[in-house]
Structure formats: structure tokens, C-alpha cells
Amino acid sequence: xxxxxxxxxxxxxxxxxxxxxxxxxxxxxxxxxxxxxxxxxxxxxxxxxxxxxxxxxxxxxxxxxxxxxxxxxxxxxxxxxxxxxxxxxxxxxxxxxxxxxxxxxxxxxxxxxxxxxxxxxxxxxxxxxxxxxxxxxxxxxxxxxxxxxxxxxxxxxxxxxxxxxxxxxxxxxxxxxxxxxxxxxxxxxxxxxxxxxxxxxxxxxxxxxxxxxxxxxxxxxxxxxxxxxxxxxxxxxxxxxxxxxxxxxxxxxxxxxxxxxxxxxxxxxxxxxxxxxxxxxxxxxxxxxxxxxxxxxxxxxxxxxxxxxxxxxxxxxxxxxxxxxxxxxxxxxxxxxxxxxxxxxxxx
Amino acid sequence: xxxxxxxxxxxxxxxxxxxxxxxxxxxxxxxxxxxxxxxxxxxxxxxxxxxxxxxxxxxxxxxxxxxxxxxxxxxxxxxxxxxxxxxxxxxxxxxxxxxxxxxxxxxxxxxxxxxxxxxxxxxxxxxxxxxxxxxxxxxxxxxxxxxxxxxxxxxxxxxxxxxxxxxxxxxxxxxxxxxxxxxxxxxxxxxxxxxxxxxxxxxxxxxxxxxxxxxxxxxxxxxxxxxxxxxxxxxxxxxxxxxxxxxxxxxxxxxxxxxxxxxxxxxxxxxxxxxxxxxxxxxxxxxxxxxxxxxxxxxxxxxxxxxxxxxxxxxxxxxxxxxxxxxxxxxxx
Numbered sequence: 218x219x220x221x222x223x224x225x226x227x228x229x230x231x232x233x234x235x236x237x238x239x240x241x242x243x244x245x246x247x248x249x250x251x252x253x254x255x256x257x258x259x260x261x262x263x264x265x266x267x268x269x270x271x272x273x274x275x276x277x278x279x280x281x282x283x284x285x286x287x288x289x290x291x292x293x294x295x296x297x298x299x300x301x302x303x304x305x306x307x308x309x310x311x312x313x314x315x316x317x318x319x320x321x322x323x324x325x326x327x328x329x330x331x332x333x334x335x336x337x338x339x340x341x342x343x344x345x346x347x348x349x350x351x352x353x354x355x356x357x358x359x360x361x362x363x364x365x366x367x368x369x370x371x372x373x374x375x376x377x378x379x380x381x382x383x384x385x386x387x388x389x390x391x392x393x394x395x396x397x398x399x400x401x402x403x404x405x406x407x408x409x410x411x412x413x414x415x416x417x418x419x420x421x422x423x424x425x426x427x428x429x430x431x432x433x434x435x436x437x438x439x440x441x442x443x444x445x446x447x448x449x450x451x452x453x454x455x456x457x458x459x460x461x462x463x464x465x466x467x468x469x470x471x472x473x474x475x476x477x478x479x480x481x482x483x484x485x486x487x488x489x490x491x492x493x494x495x496x497x498x499x500x501x502x503x504x505x506x507x508x509x510x511x512x513x514x515x516x517x518x519x520x521x522x523x524x525x526x527x528x529x530x531x532x533x534x535x536x537x538x539x540x541x542x543x544x545x546x547x548x549x550x551x552x553x554x555x556x557x558x559x560x561x562x563x564x565x
Numbered sequence: 566x567x568x569x570x571x572x573x574x575x576x577x578x579x580x581x582x583x584x585x586x587x588x589x590x591x592x593x594x595x596x597x598x599x600x601x602x603x604x605x606x607x608x609x610x611x612x613x614x615x616x617x618x619x620x621x622x623x624x625x626x627x628x629x630x631x632x633x634x635x636x637x638x639x640x641x642x643x644x645x646x647x648x649x650x651x652x653x654x655x656x657x658x659x660x661x662x663x664x665x666x667x668x669x670x671x672x673x674x675x676x677x678x679x680x681x682x683x684x685x686x687x688x689x690x691x692x693x694x695x696x697x698x699x700x701x702x703x704x705x706x707x708x709x710x711x712x713x714x715x716x717x718x719x720x721x722x723x724x725x726x727x728x729x730x731x732x733x734x735x736x737x738x739x740x741x742x743x744x745x746x747x748x749x750x751x752x753x754x755x756x757x758x759x760x761x762x763x764x765x766x767x768x769x770x771x772x773x774x775x776x777x778x779x780x781x782x783x784x785x786x787x788x789x790x791x792x793x794x795x796x797x798x799x800x801x802x803x804x805x806x807x808x809x810x811x812x813x814x815x816x817x818x819x820x821x822x823x824x825x826x827x828x829x830x831x832x833x834x835x836x837x838x839x840x841x842x843x844x845x846x847x848x849x850x851x852x853x854x855x856x857x858x859x860x861x862x863x864x865x866x867x868x869x870x871x872x873x874x875x876x877x878x879x880x881x882x883x884x885x886x887x888x889x890x891x892x893x894x895x896x897x898x
Contacts, residue, residue, distance in 0.1 A: 268789055277784040284777065328833055384642050388897040389613035391776065391805050393830035398813045481776055481809040483830055486613065487802065490775045532770055532785040539741075 247504030250555060251519040254548075255526060262530035269533050276403040276410035280480070281525040283418045284309065286518055287473040288492060289499035290422055291466030293517045294429065296500055298462045299442040299509030300361065300368035304353055305470040305496055307379035309489030312349040312474030314383040316342035317484025320394035328482060330395035338395040339479065346475035347468050353379060354467020358460035376493070383486035391483035401480050414476055421472065425465070426514040438462060442509030498545060499524055502552040523548065602634055603863055605856060606661040608653050609639040610669055610692075615801065615828050616848050617667075618897035620691075623849025624665075627856040635856075636661055646673035653677040663687040663859040665852070671696045687862060689855045692848070693744070698872065703858050705874040707846040709745050712878035713752025716823045719842035719880055720795045721761045723821035732764045734795040734821075735786050737779055737803035738771050749799050749825065749844075764794075772803050779806025780813075787814055795821035801828045808839045827881060827894045835881060835890070842882040845893040850876055 263270040288305040295302040319342060320326050326338045353375055360371035400413045411419075429435040437458050440448040449455050470489075477488045503520030505512025524545060531541050607624050609617045621637060628635035638656050640648040649669045657664070657680065664681050668674035668690060675695045681688050682700045690704040698704055724732050736753065738746050750769075757764050768786060772779035779802055786793060787810070796811075798804040804824030808831065811817050817839050824831055827845035834840050858870040881893060 266789070271788065273788040274785075277781070277788060280784065281777075281781050328830065329837070381641060384613040388615065388618055389611075390615040390618075390801070390828045390895070390897075391830045393833065398809075402813050402815070477777055480780060480813070481805060482812060483776075483805060483809070485776050485802075485805060487774050488777050491773065492775075528781065529785050532782060533789050535768060 247516040247552075247556065247559075248513065248519060251503065251516060251523060251552075255519060255523055258523065258526050258530060262526070262534060265534045266530075269530060272403070272405075272407060272410050274529060274533070276406070276412075278522070278525045278529045279410055279415055280401065280412070281528065282521050283415050284473040284476045284480070285492065285495050285499060285524070286422060286521040287418060287469045287476065288466075288496040289503075289517050289521045290425055290514060291469035292493075292496040292500050293503070293505050293512060293514055294425075294438060294462045295368070295466050296497075296505050296507060297429075297442045297509060297512050298438045298459060299445060300459070300462070301372065301497070301507075302357065302463065302466045303369065303372040303493050304357060304376040304379055305466060305473075306489040306492035306494070307376040307383070308350050308353050308467060308470035309474045309477055309492055310484075310486045311353070311379040311383040311386075311489075312346040312471040313478040313481075313484035313488055314387045314392060314486055315349045315484070316346040316475055316478055317392035317394050318386055319345045321392055324394075326395035328393040328396070332397050332399065335395035335397045339397065339400075339475070342394075342478060343472075343475040346478065347471040350467040350469070350471020350474060351464055352467070353470070354464040355460070357467065358463040361463065362456040362459060380486065387484065387486045389486065391481070391485040393483040396479060396482040398479075398482065401476075414479055418472075418476065421469075422514070422518060426518075429514055434458070434461075439510050442511075444510075495521075495524060498549055501549050504552065504556055506556065520552070603631075603663070603860060604634040604636060604659075604661040605663045605665060605859055606636040606638065606656040606659065607665045607852070607856075608649065608656055609637075609667045610649070611642055611644040612639055613642040614644070615895040615897065616826065616846065619895035620848035620852045622896060623852035624856060626849075627853040631856060631860045633856070633860055639667075644669055646670035649674065650677060653681075657681055657684065657686065660684075661686060662863055663689070665689045665691055665855045665859070666695075667692045668695045669693070687859055689859055691851050691855050701872075702862055702868065703855070703870050703872055703874060705851045705854050705858075705870075705876065707848075707851065708875045708877050709748030710752035710755075711875075712825065712844045712846070713749035713754075714756035715752075715878060715880050716749070716797050716825070716842070716844050717753045717756035717761065717764075719844075719882065720797055720821050720823045721757075721764065723823070723841040724764070724794045726761050726763065728763070730763045732761075732794040733767045733790050733792060734764055734797060735768045735770075735783075735790070735793065736766060737782055737796060737798045737807055738769055739774055739800050739802060740771055746799050753797055772806060774802050776802050776806040776809070779803045780810040781806075783807045783810035784814070787816065787820070793820055795823070798822065798824040801826035801831065804828070804831050804840070804843065808834055811839065827890075829894050829896065832881065832890055832894045835883060835885075838883075840882075842880050844878050845881050845895075846878050847876055847893060848895070 292302055320338045324338050357372050357375055360366045361368050403410045403412050437453050440453060441455055445455055478484050499521035500517050503516030527544050528541055624635055638652050646669045664686050678688050678695050687702055689702045692706055694704045770782040796807050798807040807822055811820055821841050824840050824843045827843055831843055858868050862868040879893060
């Protein structure tokens, strides 16, 4: 576990010393720390509520994780590139609503269409949902690259527009259509918490992780986030790469939209409410710097897992729901503090 | 959906007001010109809520039937005093004869009501009320406490409640402060304590108006309480999320589910047995009665409608006739 962006800034050292540094990094890397936190959380919740330690709980947590990890990974790309995407929560709602509307009104499928009969409709819905997300992502890129609007404002306005449109299309109510709930149900409630939908999510996240950390074009994201001027001087087409980054974030939000649709059997305008903040929380807990240029997807993936472990654990032990926000706030503060402390260590 | 954005609504209202000032007359939605045209402004909570969509249908029907002009306004998505007050101000600038207001806050909207009354405008409250009703013509609302009690009855029937048995139920709420949530939960709890002492409300959680969070809550409850008997989903959002969670876990019919609000998508799930019952309000009737009362008062100088009217909530279940299901479903036009 090394941090590629830190590797750039670290001054050259003899090989042996570098290996030592790497070993130290691995032990104290954000991902290792987060895994430690995750294990501690699981132990604490299990002591307080033994039923917490079960495949059923794992299934509950992973089902929640599935939609958020998608937008968190998109958010990580955007934040590493030095921007932010506030529109992802609203896009979950809009893409789910447009997909549901297409399935219900264009294909004429109602909620009595279930099981494998629904697969054809769901494929169309998935294409529409991802398409809607992609479109919003491209609009974000246009506002940022061409109109030179700062990402916070650009994505804040598409967030508002997406929310408004989803309410207009759905008239506020969920639109139900064909669905196969087996796609979101665990393969085996006793043994295997994964579901078909989760397998898709894991494949997508893995591919994007390899792309960001291994492909040269993926590494451009770090260069732009560290110093956009230097990246441009080095010959990177910054505008084109940023378009790609926001398109990925939008398309992932669209994929999350159809995931949530399958989860609910309906497209609902409020199904993404506030989720952009969950995504940003996962990204920050995962060790990505909001200043850009630093972070790894492995941390983000575990960060999202921690969020929902806390949520599930607090529901299971029957803590007042408002405490969840307090606990998440403490985790965010701790994660950022750990990040800053490790950074100052590395420089000394 | 004539005003997708608040700014458009406000700008539009200001434009209409300026036209009124220059002496032109405007004709808004609904209503054929009567001999003495009565204009009624109707400012509701949030256009995005199917409850208000259904209310709009009732208001437009009654305005057309009475031959009066209806000015329908409200924020597209935010149920808040902050967004509602400027809309009320803009509407009052059009000098309507009457104002039907769904105050989003009992205190914050009092000044707007007082201002309207001082200007000689007849004011009625629907669904929610301002604190001081002394100069308000009538206050028409649904009975949330009674709805909660009806939910308890429906859930107990589904569980097969027997004296001496012990049962576990949970309640999915939206927020700890929403007044409708509080009323329904009070009614539900009181009815269970009085009639079904063997039922224990073992847990509550909040969905924050997000159906996916509502589904998450139900998933975790099903793990924690493997013998869970029933769920009371206190509003449309919780109802949608709970229904999906039961379907995904294959527990439809095993765990009783009583929901609230007759969203079209949820009404269809009564027939398939996912909902034991849905408790529905009658927003269209609330709107019709408000308009009927105002027209009667303006034309005759008095009204037979009492100062406070409580319209009972109804239980929709497998025995409800198709006609009644259609009547109570929150349809938009």
C-alpha cells in the first residue's frame, strides 16, 4: 500500500531506506488503519448485540454500500482531480425516475412484471439510467471547462436542476415498474451475503481502481489535482481529462440510480437525497485529500464500508438515530487528522 | 407543474402583480367567468408531494364547479416557511377575494394570515393551521391521531392478535419532529396500549424522507428481530422502502405491513398482499370543502361549515372496493 502521489513528492532515498519507508507506509497507510477501525467496530457492535455478527448483517451493510460506493468512487476521481461533484445524489433520483418512467410509460411494464420477465425491461432501464447520469456529468464538464464555473457552483446548479426535473417527471411520487428483487437479494442468506447487483458493483469498482492507479491516463487525474498548470505544461489535455472524470462520476451515479431502482422496485425523486454527502464522507474517511492530488480507491471502498457498518450497528444496538451523525462526524475528523499527522511525519 | 422553480414562481407572481397594478385583469387556472368573479388563492406546502397533487385536483374541480377563479401556488419541493412566506406575499399582491393556506409553520405564517385578514381577504386553513384561528373562517384537516389508531387495528388484525400473546412491531418514521408523524405515532401507541397490550413497539427509526434509508432500517430490524410480527410505516416514503425490503427478503405476508398515504404505486401493492392496509387521507375533499365554504361565505355572508372540521382518515385494504381505492388514491392531473 503506497501512495502514488506521495511517491512523487518524497525526496529520493537509498533503496534500503525506501523499502523501510514502504513497510512503514503499509502499516500506517489509510487502508490499513481503516481496516483496523472496521475490525474494532465489528467487535464492539458484536459485544453489544451478538446478532450483529452474522451473514444477514453483512448482507444489510453491503446492500447499502453498493449504491454509495459507486458514487463515492466517482467522487474520489473528481476530488483527486481537484474538483467536487455535488450532483451525484440528485442524479441517483433523476436517473432512477427517468428509467422507471421509460419502463412504465414507454415499455408499458407495470409492477406485476416480476422475476426473469423483468430482465429485458431492467436492461433498458439500466441503459437509460446510466445515460442520464452520463449526460449530467457531461453538462457538469461543460459548465466547468467551457463556462469556467467553479466545480462547487457548477455541480450545485445541476444538483438543483436534477432534483427539480425528477420531481416534475414523477410528480413527487415513486414510479413503480417491472423488477426482479432476486438481483438485490443475497445468494444465500446463511452463507453468502453477495447479490448479483453487488457482483456488478464490485467488478466496476475494481476496473476503475486499476484504471486510476495503473493506467497512465488514470494517473493524469493526480497530476491535474496536484497542479493543473504544471499538468497542462507537461502536455496533459486537462479539459479533456476533466470531461472524462465528470462523465465517469455522472455515469456511476446513473448506475447507482438503477441499483437503487432495483432495490426499491420504483424510481423515487427522493431516493438520492443527501447521498452526495455520504459519498464525500466516504471519500474523506478513505484518505482522499479535498485539496486534490492525493488518495487511493481502496481507502474509499473501506471508508464507505465503515459508514454503513456504523449505520447498521447503531440501528442494531438501538441507539438513537441522531447519534449516527455524531459518530460519522467523529470518524471524518479522525480520518482527516490521521492524514495530516502522517503527512507531517513523512516530511520530517 | 406550472412553476418548476421557485424563482420562476416568484418572478411570475411579481409579473402578475405588476399587471394587476397597471389595471389589466388576469385569468388564472380553472373556472369560467361568473357574473361576480370570485378569486381564491390557494397556497400549499410542496408541489412534489403527491398529497398536494391530489389536493390540487380537488381544488380545481370545485373551483370549476363553483365558477370561481383559482390561483394555485406553492414551492415546487421545499416544505418550509422560508420559501412559503414570499409566495404568500406575492399572491396577496394580486388582491384575491380569499386565501386558502396550508401554513408550513404555525407561528411563522401568522403574520401573513393577519395581513390578509386586515386587507379584507377571507382566510381558511387546510391540513395544518396557524396558532391564532380567531379570524380564520375555517380550519379543515385530516385526523392523524385517528389514522394511527386505525393502523394499530389493521396491524393487530393481520398479526392475528389474541389476548395473552406477545408480539413485536416496529415503526418507521421520517423525522422526530414532523407533526403528522407525531400525531400518527401517538394515535398508534395509544390504541396499542388500550386495546392490544400484548403488542410491544420494540423499535423506531427515521428515514429522513429517503425510501432507501427506510429499506435499510427494515433490513436491520429483520436481522435483529427474527420473529418480528409487524411494521407500521408512517408515511408514503417509509411505506415504499418497507415494502421493497420485505419483497427482497421474501417476507411478504410473513411480516405484517401497514403503510400510510395512498401513493398510486403503493395502492397497487394492497392487491398483491404486500400491504395489509394503507391509511389514506382525503386531501381532495379537504380542498373541495374549503373552496365550497369560502364561496358560500362570500355569496351569502355566512357558512354552514364549522370553524374546525376534522375529516377522518380511511383504511384501504383488500376489502376496499375498486371505486373507493380509486377515490382515495393520490392522483395528479
